[in-house]
Amino acid sequence: MKRISLSELKEGDQIAEPVINNFGQTLIPSKTKITVRYINLLKMWGIENVFIKESDNFNSEDDMVVSDETKQHIQMQLSKRFKWQPDNEWESAIFQLAYSKMVKSLTGKK
């Protein structure tokens, strides 16, 4: 989950925490996928920030655009630099940062 400003919110983002107005009414329940209609509603109520769901699996977005061949290449490159396998979630996060950076370098994504 991350907090973003209304200007960053885009169609397809998933709301992680219900959006409540000043009167305590729920404008958008959690898990709702954002559409233009919702963005306009938030503007109307003067909501400045919302919480959206982040991808649980960091690979999910990258996996969609990375071919099996590229994935294999990345794994091979990483295995040259990492001489150990992750034993806990923190170490996995470090691996994931390395993987994600390499995907972006190879695909030209920022």
Next chain:
Amino acid sequence: MKRDKIINIDDFPTLPTIYTQLMEIMSSSRTTIENVAEIIEKDQASSIKILKTVNSSVYGINKKIGSIKDAIFYLGFQEVKNLVFSLTMINLFKNKKKLSFFNLVEYWKHSIAVGVITRLLGKIIGEKKLDNYFISGIIHDIGKLYFVYYMQDEYSMVIENIRNDENYIIDTERLLMDTDHCQIGWEIAKKWDLPNSLSNSILYHYDGSVNGNSDTLVSCVHLADIIARAMDLGNPGDIYVHRPNPSIWDTLNISPKEILALEQPIMEQYSDSISILLVNK
């Protein structure tokens, strides 16, 4: 190879005048913002870079900072002094002869990345006094510069050995030189009379703790070094990512999700810092 035969820290440059002047003036309780700004503004190139850095994503100040006085007002004496130190350190070695066995630009890129990540980690864990975080990353590998410039024959063998044997740089240094860059960096920190927090982060950044005792800044530099290596930001002489000391997770109380969320700010701040600190403009 015997250490006493080859190590002479006195060969290493002394601190630049501007920094020693700042240290001196800041030790007086009567010092004003104007006094400090006056010293910094004498070096126009540094002043411009300081303002660019202060206005970059690294500090994220919502207001445009237009003068050194304002920079001191927002960041404080200590952080501005540290910025001067970072800039003068980079400049001190930037114009030296290029070396075939060690890429100095890549070395600084790595050090800047570690500075940026150390500060981000400090922010995430809610550290209120972030003064020494950026600078600790910048200078954590300073000992390597001694080896690179004053023990070229030995150190080129170290670098070559790493490429062939795929060892961690610190293990190869210990094996071939009977010392390592953390130890030499600590001796330079002593020569420069740097505060304990900085000399500890130089001496213990590879271990992640101070003789087994937790230390937040040391843990941040340790993790930042690993993340910078994992993300392949610059090159500190070898490409290998060492395993973090497991004790840092308790020290830092940081979640794996918070580590993952660092990717975007790291890339943004790294790219900003590189373009300000390493490019001659």
